[in-house]
Amino acid sequence: MAARDVVMGSSVVGDRAGASNRILSRPMSEVRTRFAPSPTGALHIGGARTALFNWAYARGRGGRFVLRIEDTDRERSRREHEDAILEGFRWLGIDWDEGPDVGGPYGPYRQSERLERHHAIAQELLADGRAYRCFATPQELDDLRAAQEARKETPRYDGRYRDLPREESDRRAAAGEPFTVRFRVPEGETTIRDSIRGDVRFAHAELDDWIMVRTDGSPTYNFVCVCDDADMRITHVVRGEEHLVNTPKQVLLFAALGLAAPQYAHLPLILGTDGKKMSKRTGDTALVAYRDAGHPPEAVVNFLCLQGWSLDGEHEVFDLATLVREFDVEDVSKGGSIFDIDKLSWLSGEYLRSEPLDRTLDRSVPFLERAGLADGAAVERDREWWRLAIESIRERVRTYAEVPAKLEYLFAPDEEVPFDPAAEAGTRKHAGASTTLAELAQFVPTIPDAKWSREELPAVLKAWCAEGGRKVGAVFQPVRTALTGQAGGPELADVFVLLGRDRAVTRLRAAAGRLGS
């Protein structure tokens, strides 16, 4: 099979400089999907899901997943954005078989590097009349649009250069008059067979003779998209619903090139809380925002799976291997989904709690650094201490970003731990709190080393309460305030061990004094 593919590959993609654009059956034995981001900004969360589904579909069928950079907009495209997008996929755990960085048999994978190919195809279409030159100026088109709108008509190109004689067209072009190249949309209608939506019909009368090549010679999206999908032998195009209306244009172009169009699937949109296409106003649209907010990538990817697809309606937490095994684009739902940050946070908590402790620690380091609590080297020096610190609060956070705030109390000055007002008020209700703290400060140094552990300490402390006839509740609350300044938080045994005897005693004494007045 591989050998056959190679043969097909060379006949299709390699040398098309000559006469024939008429092609060319693609090797249907292999599923080839692609994600084609435009490097004009950060990777969109919806784009990430689109890529994920493309990836899963190909992976689940032994196919290939291709990354193509759509940088035909030279003004806005930036290499740093491309790098960031690739980095985003690596973070999510999505890999690609062909792409701008790894190359592949149908490269190059940046559209800006495929311009010769695009021009050759445009020339061919122009030569056989399937496309034509349009000499209308932007101003002219603006006026046309304005006039149509004034008459409450749908703005549309009126085909004014559609029937310009070939000789005149050639002459004006030769004379240097600027022109665009438009696709000649034939009469009739096109039915799109969409894997998710079924058959969708479009009357050609609704389609403009759209522009393939701009005045400056640069090709437009709908044009290059088809050229590259064809050359890269893409078999399944899975993309956002906003592209549905582009599809008949593209299908017609495939037909004009003598090619079978790929199988299409248009994914429902991911909506903001206002029910509209997600925008920066209604939520973080950039994937990196979720990384920066401390969500585990496994949670983000799992969450994305749940937007428009479900495993079985019962199991919500699953990994990429499961997705690959079970995913089918036909099972994707039709309706758009509103991004529910609460559910993402819940998933984040699930993953964070169940991963190896060391991973939680390592992933928390950037946030600890940002908060000024510790840097990587400091964590490495005291790794065991940090592991316990993380373990003590892991059930109390949902993201890595929440870690520093939970551990901040450990870095407060022992003589004056900041007291949360509610915690202090609650503590002052216990009449003998100050005395109790002072007594405990006396007791702590007498605890044997063997008992000074998170496992043994709870029993030791409770025994101490019992011996003195103290109520556990009346002791623990003041102690918690003394040691952490908070009303809630980790097991006190953990707090004691993390602080160590000396610091714990200092805090107990200080609090006894502060609460005694």
Place this chain on the structure above:
RNA sequence: GGCCCCUUCGUCUAGUCAGGCCUAGGACACCAGGUUUUCAUCCUGGCGACAGGGGUUCAAAUCCCCUAGGGGUCACCA
């Protein structure tokens, strides 16, 4: 406005293609209880939906029609 798509709990969804197993299942969120030294985790329970109206059928969330609502798109952006 034209064209196109969509419509099950507040949210994500199962069920719809092959009508009956659906007094519509799960999850998040919320509420209430339980466990616990607190908070959290965890456990139990509760609240809560087939957009509306016609048909077809013994039977409709599921099929057909209409209405309403929402969304997408109408660029020499992608």
